[in-house]
Amino acid sequence: MKPPVKAALLWALRLGLGGLFLVTGALKIADPTAFAVEIHNYQLFPALAPVLAATLPAVELALGGALLAGPRPWLRAGAFASAALLVVFTVAVGSAVMRGINISCGCFGAGSSPVTLLTVLRDLALLAASVAIFRLASHSGGTGSASSGAGGKGPLPSLPSRA
Amino acid sequence: MFFRLDRPLLVRAAALVIGSSAAGLGANALRPSGVPLLAFEPPTACSAAPVDEAPVLELTAREASLLCGRAHVIFADTRPSARVEEGHVADAVYLPCDATESGAEAAIARLGHARTVIVYGDSSDDGRAVAETLRRRGLHADLRVLRGGFAAWEREGLACASGPCVDCTIAGSKEPSSP
Numbered sequence: 432m433k434p435p436v437k438a439a440l441l442w443a444l445r446l447g448l449g450g451l452f453l454v455t456g457a458l459k460i461a462d463p464t465a466f467a468v469e470i471h472n473y474q475l476f477p478a479l480a481p482v483l484a485a486t487l488p489a490v491e492l493a494l495g496g497a498l499l500a501g502p503r504p505w506l507r508a509g510a511f512a513s514a515a516l517l518v519v520f521t522v523a524v525g526s527a528v529m530r531g532i533n534i535s536c537g538c539f540g541a542g543s544s545p546v547t548l549l550t551v552l553r554d555l556a557l558l559a560a561s562v563a564i565f566r567l568a569s570h571s572g573g574t575g576s577a578s579s580g581a582g583g584k585g586p587l588p589s590l591p592s593r594a
Numbered sequence: 595m596f597f598r599l600d601r602p603l604l605v606r607a608a609a610l611v612i613g614s615s616a617a618g619l620g621a622n623a624l625r626p627s628g629v630p631l632l633a634f635e636p637p638t639a640c641s642a643a644p645v646d647e648a649p650v651l652e653l654t655a656r657e658a659s660l661l662c663g664r665a666h667v668i669f670a671d672t673r674p675s676a677r678v679e680e681g682h683v684a685d686a687v688y689l690p691c692d693a694t695e696s697g698a699e700a701a702i703a704r705l706g707h708a709r710t711v712i713v714y715g716d717s718s719d720d721g722r723a724v725a726e727t728l729r730r731r732g733l734h735a736d737l738r739v740l741r742g743g744f745a746a747w748e749r750e751g752l753a754c755a756s757g758p759c760v761d762c763t764i765a766g767s768k769e770p771s772s773p
Contacts, residue, residue, distance in 0.1 A: 463622060463629040472730070481634035482619075489618025493610050508606030511599075515607075533730050569598060 441567040445498050445506070448513065448560045452495030458540035460488035469537030473523055474530075490516065503568055510565035517561055521554040650713075650725040652741040655750040658712050666709040670701070672724040673715050673744065683714070683747065689724060705733060714740035714747065 432440075459466045467484035471477050494516065497509030520538075527534055527546045536546045544550070622628035653661075661667045662683075669686035671678055678688060689701040705711050711733070713725040721739040729737055740747060 460618075460621075462627070463625075464627070464634075467629045467634055474731075481629045481631045484629050485622035485631065486615040486618040489614040489621065490611055493614035493617075497610055504602065505606055505610070508603055508610055511603060512607040512610050516611075 437567055437570075441564065444560050444564045444567070448557060448564065449495045449498030449500075449509075451557070452491045452498065452513070454495075455539055456488045456491030456495060459484075459491070459537075461540060463488070466537060466540060469535055469540075469543070472532075472534040472537075473527055474532065475523060475526065498564065506568045507565055510561050510568060514558055514561035514565065517554055517558040521551060521558060524550045524554060650722055650729060650737045650739055652718060652722075652739045653712070654741050655746045655752055658714075658738070658740050658747070659750070659752045661710060661712065664710075666707070668705055668708040668711050670705060670711055670713045670724070670728075671715075671744070672713060672720055677716065677744075681748065682744070686714075689713075702728065702731065702733060705735065708735050710736040710738060712738045712740055715743050716745065717743045 463481075463484045466488070467480045470483050471480040476483075490512075494509050494513050497505045498513065501509055524536055524546050527536075528548055528551055532546075534546055535543045536550050537543050538550070619631075622631075658669075662669075669683040670689045671682050671686040672689055673682075674690055675688070678686075678690075687701050687704050689705075705728070711725075711728070713721040713728070715721040715724065718739055718741050721743060725737045725739050742749075
């Protein structure tokens with residue numbers, strides 16, 4: 432894949448996933464008690480529901496910020512943490528589907544759609560996007576803020592010459 | 595391999611997650627509308643969204659009274675305690691809308707062995723909301739709602755006389771016996 436195409440793809444994924452995390456984080460942080468009930472309904476770790484309801488929206492906002500505006504080292508870290516978070520989300524919704532419990536996914540705060548196989552597939556797609564961002568940010572250059580700051584250090588390749 | 599991991603990457607990822615989690619906990623503690631971390635007990639919702647599949651069916655007071663004598667049939671009363679004290683179907687499980695989580699769990703555990711659960715409140719809508727909440731929480735029993743609520747039961751002059759709806763009979767009394 433040519434570097435400009437990689438850069439465009441990386442920006443598209445950053446905007447999509449980062450924007451999505453910012454929106455979901457903002458929706459969930461508006462009503463943490465309702466979000467705690469949604470988490471509790473998964474019946475996985477009900478005692479952790481209030482702690483997760485207090486922390487997850489802030490984590491999503493931070494990851495959204497890192498994906499959208501972070502310099503490359505933080506972009507890679509954000510993509511890595513996003514992938515880890517989405518693995519947890521996918522396992523949670525997958526277990527709900529497997530157990531056949533009819534609950535709202537809580538993905539977008541109150542009023543989210545019920546958990547179905549489509550929810551699992553959506554989370555898998557978002558997980559793939561996180562992995563793609565990580566790999567593109569590790570191997571491509573010329574992606575705005577991702578190539579600035581401390582991004583030029585470490586294992587990242589230098590920008591390709593267009594001379 | 596999807597990720598080429600290195601120490602700075604892991605440190606930054608941990609900083610993002612731990613730092614934002616701490617900020618979230620702090621903001622939650624400062625917000626009046628924050629979720630209580632230790633005393634959190636989700637109520638049994640009386641405003642559950644309608645469930646499209648496997649709809650909860652209604653049955654009339656007469657139809658419900660016919661099920662009264664059968665094994666594995668349980669009535670669940672969703673009204674406030676004061677209303678329950680005024681009169682209720684004998685041996686109905688008390689499952690009010692404002693039950694605490696632990697209270698609801700205990701009540702749902704009692705419903706778990708039933709094949710048919712007949713939910714009633716002051717109205718059909720009260721019973722339906724709780725029945726749909728029970729369905730969402732994985733109760734696989736045949737869930738029915740008493741049409742018209744307990745008022746309809748009273749109007750018909752019905753009562754379960756005794757026991758957990760095993761030996762109960764249809765009585766003409768308007769004053770249901772206590773469980």
